[in-house]
Amino acid sequence: MTQLPLPVTVPRADDFDDVAQLMALAFHVSLDSDQQEVERATYEPERSLLVRDGGPAVAHASAFTRELGVPGGSIPAAHVTMVSVAATHRRRGLLTTLMRRQLREVRDGGREPVAVLWASEGRIYPRFGYGLAAQRLAIQCETTELRLPEPVSVAGTLRLDRPAGRQPELARLYDRVRADRPGWSSRDERWWRYVLSDPTALRDGATERRVLLHEGPEGVDGYALFRTKDEWDRGGPRGEVRVHEVVAANPAAYLAMWRMLLSVDLTRRLWFDTAAVDEPLLRLVNEPRRLGAHLSDALWVRVVDVPAALAARRYATDVDVVIEVADELLPENTGCWRLVGGPSGASCTATDEPARLACDIRCLGELYLGGTGLGALAAAGRVRELVSGSVAAAGPAFGWYRAPAPMEVF
Template identity: 40%
Template sequence: MTSGAEVLRAEDWDQWYSVLELAFGGVPEAPEERELYQRLTEPERSLAVWDGSEVVGTAGAFSFRVTVPGGRPVAAAGVTMVGVAPTHRRQGILTSMMRRQLDDVRARGEALAVLTASEPGIYGRFGYGIATMKVSAEIDTAQVRLTVPEGTDEVRLRRVDPREALKVCEEVYARQVAGRPGMLVRAPGWEELGLLDPPGGREGGSPLQCVLAERDGEVVGYIRYQTRPTWGLGGPDGTVVVRDLEASGPAEYAALLRYLCGIDLMRTVRLGNRPVDDAWQHLVSDLRRCVPRVRDELQVRLVEVGAALQQRSYRAPLDVVLEVSDAFCPWNEGRWRLSADGEGAACERTEAEPDLALSVRELGAAYLGGVSLSGLAAAGRVRELRPGALAQTSTAFGSDVAPWLPHGF
C-alpha cells in the first residue's frame, strides 16, 4: 500500500532520482548532469510517495523568481522532477502529489507555480495553462543570406573558454531578464546548467564552444554552441547546434548570428529554443528555408489569483470583474475585481456582476501576456458577460514582447 506524498529525506535522493529516470524512459543521465541536479534539488520542497521501502512517485519544486509583464521578478514554484513508476500508474499518485505540492506552495506565500511538461496534456486538470511558446529553426546557410543592421561591423567577436567566460555571460543574461516575461532570475548554481557538456551527449560533435561580442571593451553578448561536422557527396554538410544566444542590442545580436552562419564546413545553423518574436526571422532572406517550428513551453498556474494578478502590470487601464472557476484550488473560486492603471494593480473579492467568466487555467495561459484572452474566447474557453469587456481585458493583459523561457528545469 502506498503512502501519501512525503517530504524527501536527503539521504533518499539517489533512489528518488532513479525512479524519476525510470519514469522518463529508464536511460540513466550522465554523471555530470545527475550531480548538478542533486546540488540544485531542494529536499524540503521535494516529495516522495513510497510503497514499503520503494519510491514510486516523485515531485519537486525550485524556488524561482520569474519576470512578469512590467519587468518585475516575482516568486514562483518551479515544479519539476514529476514522475510515477510504471508499476504504479493510475492509482492517484500524481493527483496526490499535485494536491500536496500546491498546498505547500500556497503555505509558502508563492502566488505562482510554473512547469514544463513532457506531455502537455497532463497538467491542465490541475489548473496549469500553456503560457509561452518557443520557436526552433534550421537555417540553410548555403541558401539563406543575412541582412544586418548598421553598426554590426563595429562589434568585436572573441572566442573564449566557456567556463572562463561564465561570469561575464551571466552578467549579459541578467541584463536581459527584466525585458522579457517568462525569463528566470538565475539563482546561484543555475549558471552551471549552461555549461553541461557530457561527452556522451555530443552526438559526434565538438565540445561546447563560446564566443563573446564586445563593444568598447564591454561584453555585450555571447553564444554557446557545438559544431557537428559531416560530409556528403557534395562536400561538407556540418551543423552548428546553438545552445545560448544573448545580446544587448540589434547589432550585437546580428554579429553573433552572422558568425554562426559563417563557420567553415557548416551548412546548417540549428536554433533549438528562441522566442517566437526573435530577431533572426527578420534578418534572413528566406524564412521558409529556415523551417521554423513552434512548440509549447512554460505552463503557469495561479495559486493565489488575487495576489498573482496584482504582481504584474497591464498595458492599458482596466476595471473588470472576473468570475473564476478553480475546482482543484477552490480558494480561488468566485468573483474578483481587477483594477489597473499606470500606478499599479489591485485584485480583490467582490459581489459585483461579472464581466468575464473563465477558469484559472485560462488566467494562467494569459498571465505572461503571450496568449490572447480573445483567442481563448474564440475557442469557447472565456465567456464575455459584458459587451466590450473581452477586448478591453485582452488588450490590457498583452505584452509588447513575447514571453519566453530560456531553458528548462
C-alpha cells in the same frame, strides 16, 4: 507491489540517487554520473515529495526556488520539475496526489503566487489548472539557403571562449536583458554552474559547448552558447551548429552573432529549439520559410494566488474589470475579483460587483505572461463575456510588447 495507499514523504538529500534512478527510467535515459552530480546540486529535497513502495522510489515531484520574468518585472515562482510515476504504478492516483499536495503547499507557503513548468505531454497538466503561457519555435535549417543583412556599422568584436571562464560577464548580461523579458528565470551561482555544465553524455557526439561573445564599446553586450557536430557526405562537409542560448542587449550584437552562427566553416545546418515566437531572426533572414520553424509549447503557468498574481504583473494598457474565476483545486481562488491596473502597477481585490468576464483558473495561467490573447480564449469559448464589449475593452491590457520567451528547460 502493494495495492494499499502508499505514503507521501518529504525526501532527504541522500534520497537523490533513488530519485535520479526513477527519472532515468521514466524519461528513457541512462544514468550518467557527471550529469547526476550536476543535477544533485540544484535538488531541493525540502520542496520535494516522494513515494516509495517498500524500497524503490515509485513517484516523485519537486520544485525549484527561483524567480520568473513577467510583464513589467520578476516574481517568485515555484519551478515545478522532476515529476514522474514509475510504469509499474500508473493509474493509481499517485500523480494526482502529488500535484494536489504540491499546489496546496505552494499556496500555503504564501510567497509564490504562481507555479511554472515544462510539460512532457501537454495533456497532463491542464487538469491541475496549468495553462499554456508561452510557446517556442524550434528552428532547423540549411544555412546555405539563408542570408542576413550587412551590419550598418562595425562597432563590436566577436570572440570565442569556454563558457565557465566568462560566467560573471554572462550573468551580468543575462540579468540586464532578463529584466525586460517575460518567461526567463533567475539564475544564482548554483544555477549558472548547472547551465554551464557540459556532461559528455549530453553532447550527442558534438563538441564541448562554446560561448560566442560580442564586445561593444561598453563591454560584453551579447553572448551565444553553442556547440558543433562534424559530419561529411560525398558532397563534402555537412556539419551542424547547435545553438542553446542567444542573449543580446542591442540589435547590433544580435545581428553580429547570428551572422557568425549561420556561417561557421564546414557546417551547413543549424538547430535552435528555444527560439521565441517573436525571435528577431525571423525579421532578418532573406527567406524566413527556410528557417524551418516549428511551433511548440514551452512554459505552463498555474496561478496559485489570484489576487497576488494579478497584482504582481503590469499591464500594457489601463484596465478595470471584474473577473469571475473558478478553481476546483484551490477554492480560495474561486470568486469575483476586481483587477485595476496599467503599465505602472496593479491591484486585485475580492468584490461583490457583477463580473464582466468569467473563466477557470487555467485561463488566467495562459494569459499571465502576455503571450495569449484574451480574444483567442473567448473565441474558443473558454472565457465567457458576461457584459458585451468586455473582451475588446480588457484584451489589450493582458498583452505585452514582447512575447514571453523560453530560455531553459528546468
